[in-house]
Each structure stands twice: as C-alpha cells, then as structure tokens.
Amino acid sequence: MFMASFHRLARKAALAACFSVVAGTGVAQAGDITFWTWRQEDRAAYTELFRDFTRANPGINVKFEAFPAETYNTILSTALAGGRGADVVQARAYGGLEQVAKAGYLVPLDIKTVPELGNLPVEALAAESLRADRQVYAMPYASQTLGVFINKAVFSAAGVSVPETWEQFLAACKALKDKGYIPIANGTATAWMDEVFTGIFTNPFLGPEFVADIQAGRATFEDKRYTTALSRLLELRDYFPPGYTGIDYATGQQLFVTGRAAMFAGGSFEISNFRKQNPKLDMGFIAPPAPTAGAARYVAKFFDGGYAVNAKSPNQADAIKLVRFTGTKEYGDRFAALLGNISPIKGVVLADPLLAEVAKLNEVSMPYIMAVYFRFDSPTGSELLSNGVQKMLGGSATPEQVGAEVTQGIARNYPPFQKK
Amino acid sequence: MSFGHRRGWWIGFLLAPALVTMAVFVAWPMLGALRYAFYDFHGLKIGGFVGLQNFVDVLGEPPYRGWTYTALWHNTIVFVSLMVLQNGVAYLLAFALLQGLPGHRVHRVIVFLPVVLSAVIVGFLWKLFLNPLFGLVNQALLLVGVHGPPWLGSEYTALGSLILVNTWHWLGFSTLVFLAGMQSVPAEILEAARLDGATNATLLRRIIWPLVAPSTTILFTLTFIGSFNWFELPYVMAGLNGSPGGATDVLGLYFYRTAFGSVSSGLQDFGHGSALAVLMFAFVGSCAAVALHVLRRREVAL
Structure with missing residues (x-):
C-alpha cells in the first residue's frame, strides 16, 4: 500500500502535464491552427485529411494534437475555461457536448456562417446542439451503430445459419455451443460494455414507442416492457464464455477476432480495430434478432461527436473554414474511407462493403437510449444501467430491481419521472 | 540589529x-x-452557491448515499485485511529473515522485489493472471482438477483478489520496516530472554512486539492512509465503476468518477466530487492523527 506519496506524485505529475499542455500548445502561429482530439490512433488519417484542407485553403496548416480519451474532457474543459485550448476541438455529443457548450466555450454555428450544416440530417445536428435552444455547436462527424458482429467462417464451419428472430438466435447459440464454439464473445467485467450489450438486444423488444413514452413521462424504466426486455438478456447467459463475469472487453474482442467465439455484440467503431487485429477475419454485422418473425430489428444508433470552434480562438475565421471543410461530401467520403466510420453527411459514398451494410441497417434504427437522453445529469442513466445490468447478469439483481434503481437515479434530475 | x-x-x-x-x-x-464543495457545477463552470447540499446528497440522498457507504465499507475491509495479511505476515517474515539463516540476503531481495514495480504494472499483470479463460491462476488450478472462479468477476472474490494482489505488491515494504525495527532491538535483550527459556512465540509476542512499536506506528498509519485512498490497483483491475456491480468500489474510484466522469459518461460533477474529497480528507486526516497520537504513546524509548 503506502500510496499516499505515490498519489501525491501522480497528482503533481498530472498537474504538471496539464500546465505544459496549456502553456505549450495553447496558441498557434498565424496561418497555423491547432486541432485537439482524444483519438491518437487516428493521427495518420487526420494528417491526410488536413493535407486536403491545406490544399484547398493554402496557407492554413492544421496541427494535430491528441490526449488520452479518459481524461480528454477534463483537459479540454480546463484549457477552455482558462481561455486556451486548440482553435478547433473534437467535442463529444449529447451530455458531453452540453457540458462544454453550455459554459460558453464554443462558437455557436449557424447555417449562415457554416452553410455545410445543411448537408447533415437533423438528428445528427441535434446530437451537437443544446437541448434548451437547439443551438448547434459542432459539426457532427460520425454515427455509430450497435449490433452483432458475426464470424462468417465460424458460422459456416458449424453449419449454422444466421439467425433473424430471438428463437432462431437462441437455437443458433445452442448449435454453436454444441460444436465447441463460444457463441457470444462478450463478458460482463467491463461496465460500459454492459450498457452496449443491453442497448443492442433490448431495442427490438422495446420499439420506438417506448422511447416516446419515456420522453413524455408516460413510462419509466420500471415499465413492464423494459423489465421484460431486460429479463431476455438473462437467456443469453448460457452462451457467454465460461467465467463471463470475469471476461473484460479486451478478452471478449480477442475471443472474437481469433475465431474462438462466433459473435460479438458491439459497435461499428470496432470494425477498423478488428480488421487491424486479424485482416483475414471474415466478419458480418447484423441487426439484433426480432422478437417475432417479421417484426422490426432495430439497431441502436448514436452520434459520436463533432468538430467545434473554440470561442477564445484568435484564428476563428480559419477555424470556421476547417469546420466548414469537415461538412463537405468530399470530407465525408475520405473520412469514411480512411477511418472506417460512417459519416452522417448526406450522399457520402461508403466504398467498404461492411460499412455499407451497417449504413443499410441504420434505416431501421432506434436511439441508443441512455447515451442519447440520459447522459446530461449526474448520476447518468449510463452508469446506473451498466452497474445494474452487470449485477443482473452476475446473478445478484433482478430485472425489476435494475429498472427501479435506474428510474430512481434518473428521477433526481428528470422531471418527467418525478410525477410518477 | x-x-x-x-x-x-x-x-x-x-x-x-x-x-x-x-x-x-x-x-x-x-x-x-x-x-x-459548496457550489453547483456545470462541467468546470461554477454555478450557484448551494450550501451544504452536496454533502447532504453524498451522505443522505439515494443513489449517492448507498454508493458512499458501500465504498467506505469496502475501504474498511481493505484496511483490516491488509493489517492482518500484509502487516501480519510481514511481521513473521521479518522475524524469519532476522534469524540470518543461509540465503537470507537473497530472500530479502526477493521479498522486496515486487515493491519496485508500479501499481499499474502489478495490476495489469495480475489481471492477466486472474483471467478466467487463459489466466495463469485458473490454468494452474485446472492441473489439480479445480475449476477456479472468475476471480475478478465474482462479487464474492473480486475485492479479496484485489487485497491479495496488493499484499503481494507491498509485503516487502512492510517486511523491511519491521526488519529494520527488529534489527534495532539490542541483541542482549533477545539473548537474555532466550536464556530465560523464552520460545520464539513468546519472543515475538512479549519482547519484540512492544519494542518494534515505532515500526507498527509507521505501518499502521501508512496502511490506514493507503487503504482509504486506494485507487491505482482497483482502477487498473476493476475499472472506474468498481466492477462487478460495485463489488470493488472504493472511495477513490467513487470520487474520481463523480468528479471527472467515467468511460460511459464524460460527465463531470465537481460539486459532489469535491464534497467527497473533503469528507475523505477530513476522515483520513482526523483518524490518522488520533491513531498516531495513541500509537506514539505505546512506543518505548530504548
């Protein structure tokens, strides 16, 4: 133990790091603008994207700077609060955006100054707006879709066909298990993945009507529809890896890319990573099973984030040019090709067949409920749900208890639930 | 002048x-x-003065209340277990090393070795060792026909596993502190006791224990502060949410995710986070001060 001194050291190091970040990279030279992101792994792609920008806007170079994802929001808001930070920053969506935008750190964008906003669908812009006045603060760059990855080679080796309904899904799992494969690679040890897992498999049971009821306060998460949907997840426990409560996110990914497991419930953001780890992996991406034959198979969808302009930037005109550039179809095409993500810009061409498949599934989609509606206040619906589902799948909570816990936690800050 | x-x-x-x-x-x-701690926050932007509301929330309002007491309880378990396991074993180990048996120098180095590793490395290594599918621990158990549990995934074993890993990591430090204390006990006292027919057990209980009181004071205080500020190991091994289902949640994790947000939510809540930090500081500070005062009084000058 004896971490007191280590703690202090760590704290000082963190402070020093913040200072050097703020002092060292705050303001760029004239003609140069800086860009902040939490995606260090995207450096190569952004270097190319920014080269395109400089070609179209001679004299403006963009400097790429990345920070660790877990501390990005803290670093960003600290820098912005101090009147520093990059000229253009990658901002998160929904609650994460609101936190930064509400404080007045970002330049509001409108169709006059940034006509390219018109290239984006309304729901994408909503993700980068304040709820109160619907003011847009960032140019959305990607949508993510949650669904089920399948290893096609494993399916055909086991002679199992791709399931469409819940019953077929359970039957397929059983057949795969009998052949010695792990049907579903996911474990429950990484809390946020439990929310992802829930989002994927419950949506077809809930339907858009439930979401509307939640928003209007006609239903809470104690609603029978929700707890029944949660109890469905329990049926999948037999098909998780052995010792699944101790299987974390990284182990689950490994089981899938190495072909030991047949399926992985996750987001389209995994695609490029999975390919990197096993270029020969023959994977497909399917929507979650439908409750009954012929019923809609809703995938869960949300927007990742957007590019925003620092309100204190001395190079605002150039920064706006960059944000406008990221709203063009040319940028969207290149972005999708280089980063393997779906750009929400209208008319973007998805050359990658798997991405095109995902985009097709987006036509029957529902919001990823907690991320889209309940990450604005503390405690967030996400942390309540992931904690609850982790307990439920581990066998120490019932769906009803989870529903009640989530509802109670959200009700603190959510008026529609307070009437109940 | x-x-x-x-x-x-x-x-x-x-x-x-x-x-x-x-x-x-x-x-x-x-x-x-x-x-x-007395303000409402919107991100890092300070909002209105809310008096003691943040404290009332974390101590008395669900869901915060439950989280606070669960975390505090876990910290207490960690402290008591480490006092017994880490410091208790270290006491015996130090006595064994004191005997100067052949190879004791090598052993001293071996015992101390894990201490030089960073908590992040230790946590990461042990997380791999404890993996239910291909981890070293369960593979070894399988050789003798035992199916090990998912150590970090079961709410019954997760916190215990973390405590054992922490013990593995810091045992050498406690041993060294005790050893130094024992080496400063005058040899003639030990010899006299032995001549009077004292067994090792008596020696440990009646002679050495009171004479290494300064070492005990140091270890008690450091273990106390360390246990209640525990962060690195649970963060690396169990994640910010104290998986599974909060079974490893401790005040450090709880404070961090409240103030700075977790993976699934970048939401920062400095008001409640600061209130927690203040409470932790007051608790650890006052308890450590009292303990130090009480323990100092039992130290004897030689």
Whole structure:
C-alpha cells in the first residue's frame, strides 16, 4: 500500500502535464491552427485529411494534437475555461457536448456562417446542439451503430445459419455451443460494455414507442416492457464464455477476432480495430434478432461527436473554414474511407462493403437510449444501467430491481419521472 | 540589529521557497476543493452557491448515499485485511529473515522485489493472471482438477483478489520496516530472554512486539492512509465503476468518477466530487492523527 506519496506524485505529475499542455500548445502561429482530439490512433488519417484542407485553403496548416480519451474532457474543459485550448476541438455529443457548450466555450454555428450544416440530417445536428435552444455547436462527424458482429467462417464451419428472430438466435447459440464454439464473445467485467450489450438486444423488444413514452413521462424504466426486455438478456447467459463475469472487453474482442467465439455484440467503431487485429477475419454485422418473425430489428444508433470552434480562438475565421471543410461530401467520403466510420453527411459514398451494410441497417434504427437522453445529469442513466445490468447478469439483481434503481437515479434530475 | 533578529530573517529566507511551494501546490488546491464543495457545477463552470447540499446528497440522498457507504465499507475491509495479511505476515517474515539463516540476503531481495514495480504494472499483470479463460491462476488450478472462479468477476472474490494482489505488491515494504525495527532491538535483550527459556512465540509476542512499536506506528498509519485512498490497483483491475456491480468500489474510484466522469459518461460533477474529497480528507486526516497520537504513546524509548 503506502500510496499516499505515490498519489501525491501522480497528482503533481498530472498537474504538471496539464500546465505544459496549456502553456505549450495553447496558441498557434498565424496561418497555423491547432486541432485537439482524444483519438491518437487516428493521427495518420487526420494528417491526410488536413493535407486536403491545406490544399484547398493554402496557407492554413492544421496541427494535430491528441490526449488520452479518459481524461480528454477534463483537459479540454480546463484549457477552455482558462481561455486556451486548440482553435478547433473534437467535442463529444449529447451530455458531453452540453457540458462544454453550455459554459460558453464554443462558437455557436449557424447555417449562415457554416452553410455545410445543411448537408447533415437533423438528428445528427441535434446530437451537437443544446437541448434548451437547439443551438448547434459542432459539426457532427460520425454515427455509430450497435449490433452483432458475426464470424462468417465460424458460422459456416458449424453449419449454422444466421439467425433473424430471438428463437432462431437462441437455437443458433445452442448449435454453436454444441460444436465447441463460444457463441457470444462478450463478458460482463467491463461496465460500459454492459450498457452496449443491453442497448443492442433490448431495442427490438422495446420499439420506438417506448422511447416516446419515456420522453413524455408516460413510462419509466420500471415499465413492464423494459423489465421484460431486460429479463431476455438473462437467456443469453448460457452462451457467454465460461467465467463471463470475469471476461473484460479486451478478452471478449480477442475471443472474437481469433475465431474462438462466433459473435460479438458491439459497435461499428470496432470494425477498423478488428480488421487491424486479424485482416483475414471474415466478419458480418447484423441487426439484433426480432422478437417475432417479421417484426422490426432495430439497431441502436448514436452520434459520436463533432468538430467545434473554440470561442477564445484568435484564428476563428480559419477555424470556421476547417469546420466548414469537415461538412463537405468530399470530407465525408475520405473520412469514411480512411477511418472506417460512417459519416452522417448526406450522399457520402461508403466504398467498404461492411460499412455499407451497417449504413443499410441504420434505416431501421432506434436511439441508443441512455447515451442519447440520459447522459446530461449526474448520476447518468449510463452508469446506473451498466452497474445494474452487470449485477443482473452476475446473478445478484433482478430485472425489476435494475429498472427501479435506474428510474430512481434518473428521477433526481428528470422531471418527467418525478410525477410518477 | 541583534543576532537573533538576523537569524530569524535567515531562517525565514530558507523556509520561504518550501512554504510558497506548499501554499501554491498543496494548500491552495485544497482550499479550492473545499470551496467547490459548496457550489453547483456545470462541467468546470461554477454555478450557484448551494450550501451544504452536496454533502447532504453524498451522505443522505439515494443513489449517492448507498454508493458512499458501500465504498467506505469496502475501504474498511481493505484496511483490516491488509493489517492482518500484509502487516501480519510481514511481521513473521521479518522475524524469519532476522534469524540470518543461509540465503537470507537473497530472500530479502526477493521479498522486496515486487515493491519496485508500479501499481499499474502489478495490476495489469495480475489481471492477466486472474483471467478466467487463459489466466495463469485458473490454468494452474485446472492441473489439480479445480475449476477456479472468475476471480475478478465474482462479487464474492473480486475485492479479496484485489487485497491479495496488493499484499503481494507491498509485503516487502512492510517486511523491511519491521526488519529494520527488529534489527534495532539490542541483541542482549533477545539473548537474555532466550536464556530465560523464552520460545520464539513468546519472543515475538512479549519482547519484540512492544519494542518494534515505532515500526507498527509507521505501518499502521501508512496502511490506514493507503487503504482509504486506494485507487491505482482497483482502477487498473476493476475499472472506474468498481466492477462487478460495485463489488470493488472504493472511495477513490467513487470520487474520481463523480468528479471527472467515467468511460460511459464524460460527465463531470465537481460539486459532489469535491464534497467527497473533503469528507475523505477530513476522515483520513482526523483518524490518522488520533491513531498516531495513541500509537506514539505505546512506543518505548530504548
């Protein structure tokens, strides 16, 4: 133990790091603008994207700077609060955006100054707006879709066909298990993945009507529809890896890319990573099973984030040019090709067949409920749900208890639930 | 100007850099956190003054209340277990090393070795060892026909596993502190006791225990502070949410995710986070001070 001194050291190091970040990279030279992101792994792609920008806007170079994802929001808001930070920053969506935008750190964008906003669908812009006045603060760059990855080679080796309904899904799992494969690679040890897992498999049971009821306060998460949907997840426990409560996110990914497991419930953001780890992996991406034959198979969808302009930037005109550039179809095409993500810009061409498949599934989609509606206040619906589902799948909570816990936690800050 | 006066200036001059550093980097942030605890926050932007509301929330309002007491309870378990496991075993180990048996120098190094590793490395290594599918521990158990549990995934074993890993990591430090204490016990006292027919058990209980009181004071205090500020190991091995289902949640994790947000939510809540930090500081500070005072009184000067 004896971490007191280590703690202090760590704290000082963190402070020093913040200072050097703020002092060292705050303001760029004239003609140069800086860009902040939490995606260090995207450096190569952004270097190319920014080269395109400089070609179209001679004299403006963009400097790429990345920070660790877990501390990005803290670093960003600290820098912005101090009147520093990059000229253009990658901002998160929904609650994460609101936190930064509400404080007045970002330049509001409108169709006059940034006509390219018109290239984006309304729901994408909503993700980068304040709820109160619907003011847009960032140019959305990607949508993510949650669904089920399948290893096609494993399916055909086991002679199992791709399931469409819940019953077929359970039957397929059983057949795969009998052949010695792990049907579903996911474990429950990484809390946020439990929310992802829930989002994927419950949506077809809930339907858009439930979401509307939640928003209007006609239903809470104690609603029978929700707890029944949660109890469905329990049926999948037999098909998780052995010792699944101790299987974390990284182990689950490994089981899938190495072909030991047949399926992985996750987001389209995994695609490029999975390919990197096993270029020969023959994977497909399917929507979650439908409750009954012929019923809609809703995938869960949300927007990742957007590019925003620092309100204190001395190079605002150039920064706006960059944000406008990221709203063009040319940028969207290149972005999708280089980063393997779906750009929400209208008319973007998805050359990658798997991405095109995902985009097709987006036509029957529902919001990823907690991320889209309940990450604005503390405690967030996400942390309540992931904690609850982790307990439920581990066998120490019932769906009803989870529903009640989530509802109670959200009700603190959510008026529609307070009437109940 | 009198000599004493000049001396005073000189002392002041020498103390100033340290005092300024302390004031700017220690006292000022702490006072800042104290102030933040009384405000509502929107991200990092300070909102309205809310009095004691943040404290009332974390101590008395669900869901915060449950989280606070669960975390505090876990910290308490960690402290008690480490006192028994880490410091208790270290006491016996130090006595064994004191005997100067052949190879004791090598053993001393081996026992101390894990201490030089960082908590992140230790946590990561042990997380791999404890993996239910291909981890070393369960593979070894399988050789003798035992199916090990998912150590970090079961709410019954997760916290215990973390405590054992922590013990593995820091045992060497406690051993060394006790060993140093035992080596400073005059040999003639031990010899006299042995001549009177004292067994090893008596020696450990009646002679050495009271005489290594200063070592005990240090270890008790450090273990206390460490247990209640425990963060790195649970963070690496169990994640910010204290998986599974909060079974490994401790005050450090709880404070961090409240103040700075977790993976699934970048939401920062400095008001409640600061209130937690202030409570933790007051609790650890006051308990450590009382413990130090009580323990000092039982130390005997030789």
